[in-house]
Amino acid sequence: MTRRAGYRCGAAAGILFLALTAGCATVRPWDRDLLAQKKMSFVPNPMIQAVDDHVYFSKEGSTGGQEVGGGGCGCN
Amino acid sequence: MRMQLGFPGRAPTIRTTLRAAACVLLATGLPAAASADGGASQLDASVLLYGEQGRANVVEPTVRVTRLFPDGQSLSGQIGIDVITGASPSGALPSGVVAPAPVEGQVQTVTAASGGAGGAAPDPGQIPVTRFGDTRVAVDADWQKPFGLITPVFGGHFSRERDYQSIGGNTKLSISLLHRLTSLTVGAGFNRDDVFPTGGTRLPLSDSTVIVGTGWNAKRVNGGIVGFSQILTRRWMLGVTGSRSVEDGYLTEPYKVVSLMDPSSGIAVGQITENRPARRDRRDVLTSSVYHLTRDVLYLSHRYYWDDWGVRSNTFDLKYRRELGDLTLGDSIYIQPHVRYYSQSQADFFTFGLIQGAILPAFVSSDERLGPLRTATLGATLGFKAPGTPGEWSIRAEYIRQFGKGHPSNVVGVQRDFDLFPAVSIGSLVVAYSVPL
Numbered sequence: 001m002t003r004r005a006g007y008r009c010g011a012a013a014g015i016l017f018l019a020l021t022a023g024c025a026t027v028r029p030w031d032r033d034l035l036a037q038k039k040m041s042f043v044p045n046p047m048i049q050a051v052d053d054h055v056y057f058s059k060e061g062s063t064g065g066q067e068v069g070g071g072g073c074g075c076n
Numbered sequence: 077m078r079m080q081l082g083f084p085g086r087a088p089t090i091r092t093t094l095r096a097a098a099c100v101l102l103a104t105g106l107p108a109a110a111s112a113d114g115g116a117s118q119l120d121a122s123v124l125l126y127g128e129q130g131r132a133n134v135v136e137p138t139v140r141v142t143r144l145f146p147d148g149q150s151l152s153g154q155i156g157i158d159v160i161t162g163a164s165p166s167g168a169l170p171s172g173v174v175a176p177a178p179v180e181g182q183v184q185t186v187t188a189a190s191g192g193a194g195g196a197a198p199d200p201g202q203i204p205v206t207r208f209g210d211t212r213v214a215v216d217a218d219w220q221k222p223f224g225l226i227t228p229v230f231g232g233h234f235s236r237e238r239d240y241q242s243i244g245g246n247t248k249l250s251i252s253l254l255h256r257l258t259s260l261t262v263g264a265g266f267n268r269d270d271v272f273p274t275g276g277t278r279l280p281l282s283d284s285t286v287i288v289g290t291g292w293n294a295k296r297v298n299g300g301i302v303g304f305s306q307i308l309t310r311r312w313m314l315g316v317t318g319s320r321s322v323e324d325g326y327l328t329e330p331y332k333v334v335s336l337m338d339p340s341s342g343i344a345v346g347q348i349t350e351n352r353p354a355r356r357d358r359r360d361v362l363t364s365s366v367y368h369l370t371r372d373v374l375y376l377s378h379r380y381y382w383d384d385w386g387v388r389s390n391t392f393d394l395k396y397r398r399e400l401g402d403l404t405l406g407d408s409i410y411i412q413p414h415v416r417y418y419s420q421s422q423a424d425f426f427t428f429g430l431i432q433g434a435i436l437p438a439f440v441s442s443d444e445r446l447g448p449l450r451t452a453t454l455g456a457t458l459g460f461k462a463p464g465t466p467g468e469w470s471i472r473a474e475y476i477r478q479f480g481k482g483h484p485s486n487v488v489g490v491q492r493d494f495d496l497f498p499a500v501s502i503g504s505l506v507v508a509y510s511v512p513l
Contacts, residue, residue, distance in 0.1 A: 027309065032307075034310060035310065035311075035368075041366065047508050051138075056418070059476075061449075062360070062379075068301040072214070074242075
């Protein structure tokens with residue numbers, strides 16, 4: 001896939017996201033009991049996620065995701 | 077976690093690092109101070125046990141202490157130590173010949189850890205590996221404080237290995253919008269890394285005997301991130317994050333080699349050091365979803381990655397948190413199966429081997445991590461609170477299988493008979509514990 005195709009992929013993801021969110025109903029503060037739980041997070045266990053990121057960074061050619069920056073390890 | 081010779085003169089540096097790390101943890105985690113100002117402290121600890129079949133083994137303990145202040149401010153300090161031993165592929169092809177164990181300077185022999193000659197591959201079809209060992213110490217700290225709907229985060233990082241050092245900083249700014257239904261995050265990070273290969277820096281595309289310097293080789297990593305998350309319903313949250321990082325400097329793996337094949341027989345008759353471009357531009361888009369069912373939670377994510385080395389990848393990740401206890405009684409026990417699949421295309425300059433006598437390319441690498449690989453992961457986490465104790469335990473076991481295209485068309489002779497990308501089985505166990513102090 002070319003760089004242009006990559007941009008298209010990113011743009012498509014953004015458009016899909018906007019389309020999904022544009023018409024969403026308001027969630028009132030008193031309806032956020034479930035959302036307030038710790039497990040309702042993209043990364044509910046940051047320490048295990050950090051371990052995973054390190055393992056896959058050392059074994060694969062890709063990186064990226066939730067965190068900014070990079071490097072920090074001579075393993076790859 | 078590179079392969080290298082011993083570096084006895086660096087031992088005091090590790091001790092100094094550990095001492096500094098202890099100071100950071102103590103400064104952020106004093107329980108007495110927590111009770112005095114109305115805040116609280118949290119201790120998180122984990123240990124990773126990781127083993128590759130016939131290759132590397134890792135033990136990685138990590139401790140993190142977080143001070144939580146009444147105004148929402150938090151300060152964290154973390155220290156992690158990686159102890160790695162074992163072997164990794166040197167990049168060379170199988171010898172293709174039945175021969176006694178090679179001696180230094182010949183095919184199948186590369187610089188190894190602890191000063192020993194490694195890479196012996198008595199089986200003519202066996203992938204040569206290099207034995208090594210290393211210890212890495214990493215210290216991280218971060219601070220954040222909410223100001224109304226805006227929360228800035230500042231972080232710092234330092235890590236040291238025998239032949240690699242990294243120091244960096246990062247910042248993120250999160251903004252809550254539209255009655256806190258939408259969150260926008262922007263961030264930037266900078267890492268100044270240095271690579272100082274054991275025995276000196278080898279001349280690229282040479283036979284490993286030509287040293288071009290013994291100093292440090294700089295590698296800079298600058299990155300940025302933009303994220304957007306949206307609460308869609310009472311049960312569903314969706315997020316899209318795009319990030320980009322640009323690496324400049326010494327990006328070559330200093331100990332990896334590329335085999336030279338005899339044009340007709342395919343037998344490995346020599347090897348040269350690899351060479352990579354001095355710049356790499358990486359980008360990715362991560363889409364994540366968290367959905368709360370009646371009791372359980374489903375986590376889904378997909379990441380698309382691409383860079384200017386020609387690597388493209390897709391990562392699919394699924395976790396399902398199944399609650400096992402009675403939540404109305406405050407029971408907290410769950411099991412969380414995990415499935416992950418990763419698929420990657422090879423870098424433009426990746427090759428399994430070169431033909432002896434052919435014109436050398438400007439850039440070349442046989443590092444399998446730049447090859448056409450796949451990774452499949454299957455695992456599960458068990459989380460629970462032990463009776464009579466305040467903390468939470470998480471025990472996670474996973475099986476990882478990494479495999480690739482092991483019969484490429486661009487090898488010749490005997491190499492066509494070998495699986496040049498044999499599957500690797502990996503097992504990992506993580507035990508984590510979190511407790512308020």
